[in-house]
Amino acid sequence: MKLIELQAVAHGVSVPLGNAVGLAGFVAGGGPYWGAIVSGLHDAYRSGGRYVGPGPTVEIEGASVTIGSQAFEQALQRTIGPLGLGREGYGAIWFGAGSVDDWLTAGRVLLQGPEVTERISQITALLQEGDQPKGAVPRSVGDWVTQLTAEAEADVERLRASEANVLELEAKLLALRADAAEVAGDVEVGIMAWVRERQDAETRLLLYRDREQALRQRIDALEEQGVEAECGSCGRALDERLEQVLKDRSEEWEAVVQDGRWWRRRRDQLEYKPDELKEVESRALELGSQVDVTAESLERSRVQLRELEIGRVRLQHLEALAEQMGGLGGKTPTPLSGEQPGEPGQASRQLADMKERLEATSDERFRARVHAKVVALTGGRLVGGFPALFQDWSVGGRRGGGEVSILELATRICLAEMALSAGLKLDSIILPTALDRLNGEDLPRALADLGRLARKIRIVIVKATEEVASASPERFDLLFRVDAAKAAAKIVAQRSGLGWVYLTDSGMG
Amino acid sequence: MKVVHLSDVHLGFGAHESARGRSADVIRAFETAMVRAAELEPELVLIAGDLFDHPSVTPPPIAAFSKAATDFHRRLPGVPIVIAAGSRDTPLDADSPGPLAVVGALDGVEVAVTRPRQISLGGGALNLAVVPHRAVIGARRLDLSPDPKAKWNVLVAYTGVARDAGHATPLDIRGWDYVALGSEHTYRKVADRVYYSGSLERVDPDPWLEAASEKGFIVTDLKSGDVSFWPTRARAVISLAPIEATGGGPATVSRRLAEALAGVPGGIEGKLVRIPIRGLSADDLAALDREVIEPVRRRAAEVRIEALPGQGASHGLDGSAKRSGVGSGTDEVTVSGMLDLARRLVDDRRDLTTSMTSESKASGS
Numbered sequence: 083m084k085l086i087e088l089q090a091v092a093h094g095v096s097v098p099l100g101n102a103v104g105l106a107g108f109v110a111g112g113g114p115y116w117g118a119i120v121s122g123l124h125d126a127y128r129s130g131g132r133y134v135g136p137g138p139t140v141e142i143e144g145a146s147v148t149i150g151s152q153a154f155e156q157a158l159q160r161t162i163g164p165l166g167l168g169r170e171g172y173g174a175i176w177f178g179a180g181s182v183d184d185w186l187t188a189g190r191v192l193l194q195g196p197e198v199t200e201r202i203s204q205i206t207a208l209l210q211e212g213d214q215p216k217g218a219v220p221r222s223v224g225d226w227v228t229q230l231t232a233e234a235e236a237d238v239e240r241l242r243a244s245e246a247n248v249l250e251l252e253a254k255l256l257a258l259r260a261d262a263a264e265v266a267g268d269v270e271v272g273i274m275a276w277v278r279e280r281q282d283a284e285t286r287l288l289l290y291r292d293r294e295q296a297l298r299q300r301i302d303a304l305e306e307q308g309v310e311a312e313c314g315s316c317g318r319a320l321d322e323r324l325e326q327v328l329k330d331r332s333e334e335w336e337a338v339v340q341d342g343r344w345w346r347r348r349r350d351q352l353e354y355k356p357d358e359l360k361e362v363e364s365r366a367l368e369l370g371s372q373v374d375v376t377a378e379s380l381e382r383s384r385v386q387l388r389e390l391e392i393g394r395v396r397l398q399h400l401e402a403l404a405e406q407m408g409g410l411g412g413k414t415p416t417p418l419s420g421e422q423p424g425e426p427g428q429a430s431r432q433l434a435d436m437k438e439r440l441e442a443t444s445d446e447r448f449r450a451r452v453h454a455k456v457v458a459l460t461g462g463r464l465v466g467g468f469p470a471l472f473q474d475w476s477v478g479g480r481r482g483g484g485e486v487s488i489l490e491l492a493t494r495i496c497l498a499e500m501a502l503s504a505g506l507k508l509d510s511i512i513l514p515t516a517l518d519r520l521n522g523e524d525l526p527r528a529l530a531d532l533g534r535l536a537r538k539i540r541i542v543i544v545k546a547t548e549e550v551a552s553a554s555p556e557r558f559d560l561l562f563r564v565d566a567a568k569a570a571a572k573i574v575a576q577r578s579g580l581g582w583v584y585l586t587d588s589g590m591g
Numbered sequence: 592m593k594v595v596h597l598s599d600v601h602l603g604f605g606a607h608e609s610a611r612g613r614s615a616d617v618i619r620a621f622e623t624a625m626v627r628a629a630e631l632e633p634e635l636v637l638i639a640g641d642l643f644d645h646p647s648v649t650p651p652p653i654a655a656f657s658k659a660a661t662d663f664h665r666r667l668p669g670v671p672i673v674i675a676a677g678s679r680d681t682p683l684d685a686d687s688p689g690p691l692a693v694v695g696a697l698d699g700v701e702v703a704v705t706r707p708r709q710i711s712l713g714g715g716a717l718n719l720a721v722v723p724h725r726a727v728i729g730a731r732r733l734d735l736s737p738d739p740k741a742k743w744n745v746l747v748a749y750t751g752v753a754r755d756a757g758h759a760t761p762l763d764i765r766g767w768d769y770v771a772l773g774s775e776h777t778y779r780k781v782a783d784r785v786y787y788s789g790s791l792e793r794v795d796p797d798p799w800l801e802a803a804s805e806k807g808f809i810v811t812d813l814k815s816g817d818v819s820f821w822p823t824r825a826r827a828v829i830s831l832a833p834i835e836a837t838g839g840g841p842a843t844v845s846r847r848l849a850e851a852l853a854g855v856p857g858g859i860e861g862k863l864v865r866i867p868i869r870g871l872s873a874d875d876l877a878a879l880d881r882e883v884i885e886p887v888r889r890r891a892a893e894v895r896i897e898a899l900p901g902q903g904a905s906h907g908l909d910g911s912a913k914r915s916g917v918g919s920g921t922d923e924v925t926v927s928g929m930l931d932l933a934r935r936l937v938d939d940r941r942d943l944t945t946s947m948t949s950e951s952k953a954s955g956s
Binding site: 109201449450453454457458461462465466467468469472526527530548549551552553554555556561563576577578579580581582583584585586587 | 730781872879893898
């Protein structure tokens, strides 16, 4: 939700943010306005929908909504509901509201995600119901780990054969494909040979037919023309040679007819595929079918192999869990003094233990994240002192000072970054702690990081002093300063950052 | 006519304990540049903004400038030093004098702090337009134009240069023989006769960003149009490759760090050293700091530690995409198992409750 106006109601002063974007510094020289603005924001937010009167406003779906109004509460619940984040958590992220515990809880919730948050809520609800019914014998954590481990082991065992299967089937498929390719080649060659031979026979038959016709016509002509018939070579009349020529042509005709009949028989034979070719084709079909079947089997085995990998990882999870929980798998559960299996309260204790472990893991991750940010903002200056600093601060032991200030700033930045990663629509945040408390060397890095954050969140509002703002004015996009020259004090906005020119007639485009 | 152009000096930078000597580095770089500049015998020195690191600098940086300017003028009397205020030189309060008002009182030093100035030098031969930061920011236009009667027209400004008109103030550079710009820490030619000189030392909060860029100032001859860059010697920066702790621990990191440091050509003495360490917990890093890194800090001019997350540690607790978690792969495996177990415990408890409730209803108890 984007802040569009902040107010110091008691002083009659407002800070119109309008369309302001970027890193905005509120330059307060120790006057009352910033404190009034921040406390007004807290009061409005804490009212939980019962706020009355003028107050800070946000933009929600294009409309201006007062913080603390019913409309604001409804919008707030819609925003934080999907993440499992409470309103305390959102307040911590938005303007640093609440205790250190609220901040750390918000970090935990953001890191653990909605599913784990829901699971922890279920456990909490069950714990609040109290002990399990009398006479009930709950399964212990140890029993459950044992069963889950046994299930995972059985899955792995069942699927173990898939490793060898995959290798075997891959080799078989490779061989089958090679054979199929070879046979397919034979089929092609066979078909080509058969077609060529048939064509050849057809051609020869036609040739013989043509020759037979020609001879028949010549014989008929010789018989009709008698001795006057002309010699086919020299054109003279055959005379007494007619008989010999007739005899030769007739003998030739008979031979052609004989040969033609043979070629006709041959052509008829080749009308249908030869049996050998049919056999090769049949073999090719069979091999094709075997390739398909083998490929399918291989695919199934590969799926099983993936399931085997998943099963192994799951088994690894459970073994690591068993180790972490003190080797509970198959042994007695976490020892509790004087406890016997089935004792009232055992399941509750186990549930509580599980909840604690899940939360502790998130807490540790959040701490690691804050640690990385503190190291980045201080250049590693606080590396040695961080564990003690964080420990003291998280239990409420240490307050104030440059080191706590940088730790709190780092925590706020981490919360904002995590909220954005989790999909929370965060259009504005306020950091009420004065930056002048930071070590002078850390300040430029802190402003650079806040500037980067301001590129992802529409506006980041920080409290700055004149010295802080003038030490790094290029880091700010906007400065709000108190103009107390007039009768009624007013907050004025002053552009900051770098000036920009656009060169003309320079050949730069 | 020879002109020396420098900018972004940031006198007063680095006055913090953990950055020992950086303040002196910056002063030394400026003094050296002014001595070199004097040897080149220019007729004009331009400082295009951010002479000082912040408007409330302590006396030493102001004294350093005064001495350097005095020494320069002892050698080259009458050569003006003209300064445009940058964002760091300019007090937030327009009525507040700031350090430039102090140095502007020196003979031979001209400053423009809030409004542009046009200065005529050399009996009208040189027309100089000085545009400070405050004159550019938010301005709709800049009423500056070259003087056609002057032999040379030079413009000095502290500003960024935009790629397109957008919200930027138009600046016509026709007729200017040279445009000296400030605000960037790296030497850069923007257009013909338009340059950023860059800073004299590595004055960014992250000096490793400027590792590849040379530091120095520009000398230009207005007659020939030649522009040459004169490098100054800046503090060396070293950035080590990430030291991996994943799969090892503090002892592994200690050994790898020692190897990496031993492999730095010329050693790390007096250099700015960045050491990224991956996959070490806060507690282990704290122990390493005491035993291993502290001695390194005594050798280097500045040591910056970066704590990087372990390999593959980017998932939230529920394994959802790219959350912000920092942890090891084993940690995620254990968490996944715990979630599985938590599911069973909750479901078992519910089933148990349901069955006991049904039994007691059936028995009428």
